[in-house]
Amino acid sequence: MTKSEKVTFVINTLNELYPEIPIPLDHKDPYTLLIAVLLSAQCTDIRVNQITPLLFAKADNPYDMVKMSVEEIKEIIRPCGLSPMKSKGIHGLSEILIEKYNGEVPQSFEALEALPAVGHKTASVVMSQAFGVPAFPVDTHIHRLMYRWGLTNGKSVQQTEKDAKRIFPEECWNDLHLQIIWYGREYSPARGWNLEKDIITKTIGRKSILNEITK
Numbered sequence: 001m002t003k004s005e006k007v008t009f010v011i012n013t014l015n016e017l018y019p020e021i022p023i024p025l026d027h028k029d030p031y032t033l034l035i036a037v038l039l040s041a042q043c044t045d046i047r048v049n050q051i052t053p054l055l056f057a058k059a060d061n062p063y064d065m066v067k068m069s070v071e072e073i074k075e076i077i078r079p080c081g082l083s084p085m086k087s088k089g090i091h092g093l094s095e096i097l098i099e100k101y102n103g104e105v106p107q108s109f110e111a112l113e114a115l116p117a118v119g120h121k122t123a124s125v126v127m128s129q130a131f132g133v134p135a136f137p138v139d140t141h142i143h144r145l146m147y148r149w150g151l152t153n154g155k156s157v158q159q160t161e162k163d164a165k166r167i168f169p170e171e172c173w174n175d176l177h178l179q180i181i182w183y184g185r186e187y188s189p190a191r192g193w194n195l196e197k198d199i200i201t202k203t204i205g206r207k208s209i210l211n212e213i214t215k
Contacts, residue, residue, distance in 0.1 A: 001203075001204055003151075003167065006150070006151065007167050007168060009203060009204060010149065010151075010200055010204070011168070011176065013200055014179035014180065014183060014200075017182075017183065018178075018182055021175055021178045021182070022182075023129055024045040024178070024182075025040060025045055025048060026049045026052060027052075028060070030126060030131070031060070031061055031062060032052070032056060032060055033126055034093070034105055034118070034122070034126050035052070035056075035090055036049075037122045037125045037126060038086060038089060038090065038093075038117055039051065039077060039080045039086060040080075041082060041086070041122075042081050042082060043081050043082075047079060047080060048080060050079075051077055051080055054076050055073070055076045058072075061103065062093075062094035062095075062097040062098050062103050063094075063098060063103060065090060065091065065094040066091065066094050066095055066098065069091075070091045071087075073087040073090055073091055085117060086117060088116065089115075089116040089118070092116035092117070093115040093116050093118065096115055096116070105130065107127070107131050109123050109124070109127060109135075112126055112127070121138065121157075122137075124137035125137045128173070128177070132174065134170045134171070134173045134174060135177075136161055136165050136173045136177050137161075137177055138157045138161045138164065138177075139181060140190075141181045141183075141184030142160065142164070142177060142180045142181060142184070144184060145183070145184050145188055145201075146160050146163065146164060146180075147160070147206070148201050148205055148206060148209055149200060149205060149206065150204065150205065151163060151164070151167060152164070164176075164177075187200075188200070188201055195210075195213050195214075
């Protein structure tokens with residue numbers, strides 16, 4: 001199979017499996033998505049979705065968030081991990097949104113990545129899911145699967161993002177990154193992996209990985 005045939009196979013298979021694509025993090029607008037994505041760093045989406053209703057009940061916009069202290073935010077989000085950094089980031093970015101953007105989340109990568117505790121991946125998720133701008137945020141699932149499928153060398157998340165953007169059509173990026181995440185969780189996890197159920201890796205997987213598994 002050529003690389004372009006592999007790419008077509010991946011897109012077609014994922015479209016069949018996930019014609020409707022749920023958004024993993026619960027939110028109601030760009031601000032609540034931004035906060036949820038920030039909280040998801042080194043934390044499961046399930047845990048984030050348990051914590052955000054508690055936080056958003058007190059503050060679901062920057063104006064209410066800055067009325068809370070960093071300490072109060074930290075107490076609520078503690079189960080998500082990294083709470084000292086995340087609470088400062090949430091309070092700090094809420095202040096900046098009020099001062100610079102009239103309380104709105106800016107619609108540019110540059111402006112988002114300038115906010116406290118917001119990195120490139122968080123900005124990419126917000127641009128993609130809140131504003132529909134083509135982006136390809138790479139998380140651990142996408143990084144793992146792109147390597148398993150022989151579509152990147154797996155050297156870094158940055159390289160995986162570059163390769164994904166190069167080989168997949170831009171109009172597919174926003175759906176595809178979510179479809180790959182769901183596929184990774186369901187069929188191609190890091191542990192407890194059953195190759196028989198993982199049709200994509202079984203069909204186009206990197207030979208060294210397939211040989212290792214079938215030994």
